[in-house]
Amino acid sequence: MHNNLASRLDQIAPFHVMELMKMASALEDQGRHLIHMGIGEPDFTAPQAVLDAAAKAMADGRLQYTSALGLPALREAIATYYLQQYGLTIPASRIIVTAGASAALLLACAALVEPGKEVLMPDPCYPCNRHFVAAFNGQARLVASGAEDRFQLSDQMVCQHWSDKTSGVLLASPSNPTGTSISTSELTAIIASVKQRGGFTIVDEIYQGLSYDAAPFSALSLDDDVIVINSFSKYFNMTGWRLGWIVVPERIVPEIEKLAQNLFICASSVAQHAALACFEPETMAIYESRKAEFKRRRDYIVPALRELGFGITVMPDGAFYVYADCSRFTSDADAFAREVLTEAGVVIVPGLDFGPATADTYVRLSYANSFENLQEAVARLSRFLQSRATFK
Template identity: 80%
Template sequence: MHQNLAARLDNIAPFHVMELMKMAAELEKQGRHLIHMGIGEPDFTAPQAVIDAAAKAMAAGRLQYTSALGLPALRAAISQHYRDVFDLDVPASRIIVTAGASAALLLACAALVEPGREVLMPDPCYPCNRHFVAAFEGRAKLIASGPDHRFQLTEEIVRQQWDERTSGVLLASPSNPTGTSIEHEELGKIVAAVKELGGFSIVDEIYQGLTYDGAPFSALSLDEDVVVINSFSKYFNMTGWRLGWLVVPERIVPALEKLAQNLFICPSSIAQYAALACFEPATIAIYEERKAEFKRRRDYIVPALRELGFGIPVMPDGAFYVYADCSSFTDDADAFAKQVLNEAGVVIVPGLDFGPATATSYVRLSYANSMENLQEAVARLKKFLTDR
């Protein structure tokens, strides 16, 4: 029997970078030594206290379903974290623990995106964000946002682009792929404008803990109607544990709980018990040391890439990415990334996945790698560019 797939799949593009990852895996099978600057994953893993907490929970048999909203103790710990770090009172009742930030974004889009309606987001942006919108038959309206705007939307842009089809905005600060944040005052103006226009603001803050220049802030300080996404993957180094959270206005918690019950039952109980250890003072001290190491790497790699001739028009102030203009070397960033892989043995990501505006002229490099490997990558890139 011939079975047609749902038409919505036509609106979800494949991850082009996966082709590059397959090529890299094949080269490594052949014995090539590659330096990976492609994957958006901390090279640090969960601290021992987190692993021990997971083992203790398993030994105690704490393996049953939890509430769809998450463990009350973990929701309370996240609430306290907002108080400790940002001096914000975010009640635990507004916090929903999720199966990764991806589940949080899925739940937010399920609750807020209407079929046929548009959600504004910058180009470049993380591709899955637009695909979450597409999954609920909304339309991501990508708006070219260059270095003059820190690769982010502004209040002026939002007002210019808003029309009768627009429902809201989906922002990320700091952003993947650019590592740039929206400045506090500008984000406040955007949120106020969206509210005035009758829309919703979703702000992805999964890299918020990795902010290097100045004190980090949360969009939750701007308006209690903002929906904020966060994660244990990046600052807390728990990528494969699949645990995140969502902060929403109190009035929509019942709707999100209903969705979470039906779509996910609950997040992993083991990951939740493990995450409780993330907030212990000794564990936070480890995370802060690792954050300082990411900053040290950034402060090395950005000048080194500029010296090689890459254009980095905006200093990335967060995450662990550099979004670099390679147009002085090529007019095809995808072909350039493949050439760098094959000839220099360095894995970088072309702009193709992040939106059309920078697809051919930018590459993303992750500095979630050791300083030794970053230095070797720069040496290989220098030789490659000299020999071309």
């Protein structure tokens, strides 16, 4: 039976971090208290108004399929959000509601990736991005990027690595795992270079609402041909609701709609009705206060980790991750993360999943945890590193 499986599966790796999570779960079953800094989701959940809207939709029986493009009212609400947050006039007709950002990326790759063609992306990056490309028989071309380039692609890298096989670039700003954004000038140059070569630019902006050091910014302000992905998971704290959106040029809306009809039918109708409450002024005020709390945590955890000896030469400006160089302590970040788990009781993620360039020397820490837990995690890491140094 195994011989009948599609060869594309060979290009799709499992999450290595899931093995770490199994270890963590086993330790918790034994009664160990762990502090989780590994999971990439907010510790906040949907505000009460969102829960109430979902309950009302269910009570009213509004549970049927919606249009494959999404509820018209939700598409309009997202368009208004772009106007209020970014000062951008984006027609609701260009906004397609999806079953999470993952579905949006699948739709984009289904529409744009040709078999055998390459898509450039930075190394490190979110592992699923390369697997979305592989799912449509494309090739992810990872380009090693370090702290000096904010772990992002530069225009120079794009031009240097573009070939006859390249069809486009897939970027994320702010990024998972690094929490870093691409500068406006660099992104402008990349989009121009890609367009000149007849390629596509996809920008994942699911963490854009959690940008701490600059005014809100979207790649949609730079070019109407850019395809932008966003989500209700991160800023809007709705991870399990599986709801996102994609903004595409007007001319390809019918093609994306056709794909959405066939692949997904529609996003969850309950989640869509609930998401309308996200944009109410009172709810937005809650999100902004939570964003301020994330920034407070970042401003604590980065200096604390530096004090412990982790290398963090570029300040993460968004999301809720710190990508830290642990080469002072180890040449095997995966083994180090397991040791931190078993000895210190802190869950962190090795660079292994995010690409080969930083696999052995970096770990990702999520500060989507309470301030008190972060303080306790730092205390545990401090004791662990001191005992380790003494032991050695």
